[in-house]
Amino acid sequence: xxxxxxxLACSLALPAAAAEPTTYVVRHFDTPxxxxxxxxxxxxxxxxxxxxxxxxxxxxxxxxVTQYQRTRQTVAPLAASRGIALQSYxxxxxxxxxxxxxxxxxxxxxxxxxxxxxxxxxxxxxxxxADLKHEDFGDVxxxxxxKTDRVTIAP
Numbered sequence: 001x002x003x004x005x006x007x008l009a010c011s012l013a014l015p016a017a018a019a020e021p022t023t024y025v026v027r028h029f030d031t032p033x034x035x036x037x038x039x040x041x042x043x044x045x046x047x048x049x050x051x052x053x054x055x056x057x058x059x060x061x062x063x064x065v066t067q068y069q070r071t072r073q074t075v076a077p078l079a080a081s082r083g084i085a086l087q088s089y090x091x092x093x094x095x096x097x098x099x100x101x102x103x104x105x106x107x108x109x110x111x112x113x114x115x116x117x118x119x120x121x122x123x124x125x126x127x128x129x130a131d132l133k134h135e136d137f138g139d140v141x142x143x144x145x146x147k148t149d150r151v152t153i154a155p
Contacts, residue, residue, distance in 0.1 A: 022144040023101045023124050024060075024109040026051070027117045028070040030137045030155075040073045046155035047138055052077040054140070054153055060084065061106040066091035071111040078109075091116060098123040117141070121148060 029051075030044030040048065055078055063079055065071040065086050072086060079086055089097040094116050101108040101124065112120050114132035121141045122128035126148035129141065142149040 021104055022107040022142060025117055025120050025141045026111055027114055027132060028074045028111055031070050033134050037068050038070060040070055043155045047153050048074050049077050050153050050155060052081050059107050060109060062087055062104055062108045064089050064097050064100060064108060064110045074111050075109065094120050095123065
């Protein structure tokens with residue numbers, strides 16, 4: 001009996017394994033096709049406002065964006081409403097963005113592109129989404145504890 005009590009006391013004294021913080025991944029919102037660094041279309045800007053509303057009540061401490069204005073515009077309303085400064089990462093360095101998100105003690109949003117989002121989700125340990133086409137806008141992937149959820153943000 002004494003050994004059982006000792007084992008129980010030791011197990012209670014051990015810190016619980018910390019769950020990895022949630023990471024959100026979104027592809028920049030609606031842009032015209034074929035332009036190098038376009039602004040968001042009006043529908044994309046409306047979706048950006050909807051994203052800020054979707055995040056209400058959710059914990060978020062950092063937003064990572066690429067060097068392109070469309071990623072910054074996608075999260076501008078959210079960043080402004082939260083007072084979060086955008087942090088840049090090189091679009092060619094998705095592994096670096098993922099490492100920064102994994103090292104964060106709290107939830108992070110990574111904004112990527114059609115050719116990077118599936119890999120970012122997979123590198124985070126989530127189920128890799130299908131390749132994205134130009135017209136695939138509005139999805140947010142939530143990766144936490146090896147699970148992946150996807151919602152679509154309507155404009």
